[in-house]
Amino acid sequence: MKQTEHGQRRELGRRTLLAGLGAGMGLAGAAAVLGSPRRARAADHPLKGQSIHMAILGIAGWTPSKLGVDLAPDFKRYAKDRYGYDVDFSYTEAPFSQLFQKAATSLATRSAEYNIIISDSQWLGALAQPKWILPLDKYIAQRKGLDIEWFSPVVRAAYQTYPDGSKHRWGLPQEGDCMGLYIRTDLLNAPGEADNFQKKYGRKLPTSWEDFEALSFDDFTKVIEFFNRPEKGFNGFGAQYSREYDFISDPVMSLMRSTGGDVWDPKTGQVEGILNTDSNARALSTYKSLLQYMPKSAINYGVGELIDAFAQGKLFSALQWCAVGPAMITDSLKGKVMVVPTPYFPGADGKHNRNYIIGGQPWVINAFNDAAHREVALDFMEWWYTPETSLAFAKHGGNPCDKATLTRPDFDSIQPWYRAYKYMLQNSSDFWHDPAYADLLSVQQEGFTAFATGQVNDPKHTLDYIACRQQKILYDGGTAQKAPSAACNGIRL
């Protein structure tokens, strides 16, 4: 109900603007225009003849985020041609770890400094709960161009929905992203390697995409062990362990979920008893054990450091986001890298379990935009999901999410990571979509890095500590029904 009221308040603002335009259009008229076919709207667009400046806040150093603005000149022509208004864009950026801070401090002052914000999917709750961003249900219902069929239900759950499991949509996917496994095929196919691997492990060295799809985690560790040659300054594997932002949480949560565990129950907000299980403790230990196949500095690896190590040819393989494909596969590595699905974990039922953390970002519309900026933001997003723009985005290295583009016969061949991206998009899930996300993450990052670096050596105790603190955060915030148990009294790392 509150969302409806909020939506109505925004509509009043737009009516005022329309009155100011002297067009004599009321809200009903505007709604009729919005609901009419695109060609009719082009002739009568309420902003026709106006000049609008749009400000986008995005992620620094993140190619798909920047593409949102790099492709904007096409929208400029599109808007002039179809709607008759002029638009230009400016782009402000901040690193992942500081973007939410930049957005939140601006939105908290009810500022329309950033008209569109490229948010991380986990922040939806924190942005939606204080009503800083525009609820999109009404606009999606009005605009056919925003009512997209996505490639996987995960897209809607991760990039649009808050609260989890509800029908309320607050964002649209700017880019999709999943974890993939980057493999050096030139080393894999080097003379003698397959024979040596066969001799050492008594099995065939996986070489094709299909081989890796059928590769279990245990078998994968044999491959990275085989290619781990620290004496030559070369290692078998690289992944993220840094305390910055969510860097260590991504792979650890992936292993936990792929081995049958989870981190909480989104319905009850319960963490204790779900996160701190023996299965999750084993997953945490397993992830730490992978450090033996990595460079010493891997304990500090975030996204950037992992890109550097792989691009400089120091790693045989890397667990990394598909979104950074252009940076991972440099000119010198072109034709030498294959991106494949991440290894599976065998389930008790014999199934191949892969449930890795989803990446990617939705974009959200500032709720404090005036009617004109809101209208342009919606036009812009409608344009973003046209087949032509979606394809252009893909060709520039972005990861679209719509079914129409991803099921194109030529899609897999557009970028080296697209086949894996499509595959993993169906095998991924997101973090908590809770307003207390940052607090939950901070505790988890502290605990996971404490264990990975040897500050604490008991994985179960580490998870007990995290679970207790997260339970308290969620209970204090009103999400969890139960307070932390008595076992949590005085617990510390």
Next chain:
Amino acid sequence: MDTAPGVSATHALSDPPGVGARLAALLQRRSVLPTLLLVPVLLFFIVWNTVPTLWLLGLSFYRFSLTSGRPPIFTGFGNFESILQDSEVWLALSRTFLFVILAVGIETVLGLLLGLLFWNSQRLPGRRVALTMLFTPMVLTPVAAGTFWRLIYDPTFGVLSAMLRGLGLPTVNFLGDARTAFGSVLAVDVWMWTPFMVLMTLAALASVPKAELEAAEIDRLSFLQRLRLVILHHGKFILMLGILLRTIDAFKTMDLIYDMTFGGPGSTTQLVAIMLYRRAFEVFSMGWSSALAVILLLISIAFTATFIFVLHARERRKQDMPA
């Protein structure tokens, strides 16, 4: 009767002075002009210091998260109670005190030694260049220094690791190993702020009267006696001021370490200022972090009061002694 200079008493009695003359007379009163000159500074202080501090104090009594979408709820001393019962806060505080004691202690000793080395070295060739180089770390921004050192410490690409490898020694993951991270960030703080203590030492040494030093030399006092009885006697105020400033500054160290380790690995380098930053600007738990900020402000005031008390203890004793 007071009259403005140059204005005769007769004239003053017959005609009331104009606005300009009255203003001039007012300004010539002893207390008015200085007060007027102080007004802009006082206004600035009230707007940018007093009001925010009072706001902070008020907010510390509320439960308020910027992202919860709920209005602030008055909880009295609830936030303070929560902080005092939080083992992580106590750990961060104890880690911070350890950091302050070690950093300021090492910086003071090194600063004193280096200061004495450069004392009376005006004729030393290259003195200016050496001093300029010595003071360089101090003028860098902590974020830049943190970034340099993160790269220097990197076990794969770092200069330090390359040197260790060159010497045939194993490389160390200085910032990534829970056993070495605290010492590594401490070393960077010492590198950065020892020059400040050198500067304070040189200023303290400059305040020592030459006549007393010459007298001490004539009396054939040993170096340690001269240091204790003459140099420290005169220079102690400046040195203590340096220690006080460094203590307060080290207590709120955040940016230097945050850039190197983000407070990790685990929580091994998480000082209380980093914890405060995280809770305020990553988690947006404004009430709780305001309460922590108030506690830290009180601790800083306590530091200052203690130093001033110690500094003036001897003077007070002298004054209390019967003549």
